[in-house]
Each structure stands twice: as structure tokens, then as C-alpha cells.
Amino acid sequence: MSSNDADYQGPPLIGRSTGRGLYLRVDDVDGAFERAVAAGAEPVIAPENTPFHTRRARVPDPGGQE
Numbered sequence: 001m002s003s004n005d006a007d008y009q010g011p012p013l014i015g016r017s018t019g020r021g022l023y024l025r026v027d028d029v030d031g032a033f034e035r036a037v038a039a040g041a042e043p044v045i046a047p048e049n050t051p052f053h054t055r056r057a058r059v060p061d062p063g064g065q066e
Contacts, residue, residue, distance in 0.1 A: 021058060022061075029047050029055040029056065029057050030047045030055070030057075032057070033046070033047050033057040033059065036059045037059065040062075041059035041060060041062075042059065042060060043057075043058075043059060044058035044059055044060060045057055045058040
């Protein structure tokens with residue numbers, strides 16, 4: 001992890017995702033996603049089931065980082 005003021009080049013987008021990010025485990029993925037989008041986050045991956053029997057979604061942080 002680094003701050004946004006670091007002179008660091010992030011990986012290019014692959015589609016709409018960089019393929020990296022900070023993962024947070026929450027009890028309600030759909031609710032957390034809806035609240036983030038309502039607060040202005042742009043959806044990267046809408047809530048979906050994974051092959052690992054979990055549920056995931058992705059939004060960037062306020063600085064645009066996944």
C-alpha cells in the first residue's frame with residue numbers, strides 16, 4: 001500500500017479493472033456495493049457469485065484506485 005502522493009505508476013486497466021486491489025470482507029456484499037455506488041463510487045464489478053462459493057463486487061476508492 002502507498003499513498004496517492006507517491007510517484008507510482010499503477011498497472012493499466014484491463015477492461016475496467018486493474019486486476020489488483022484491497023479486499024475487504026463484509027457480511028453484506030450487495031448492501032456494501034449499493035452504499036458505495038450511492039455515495040458516488042463507479043462500479044467495476046457488480047455483485048456476483050464466485051467459483052469459490054463467495055460473493056464479490058469491486059468499486060474504486062475515492063482516489064480512483066481499486
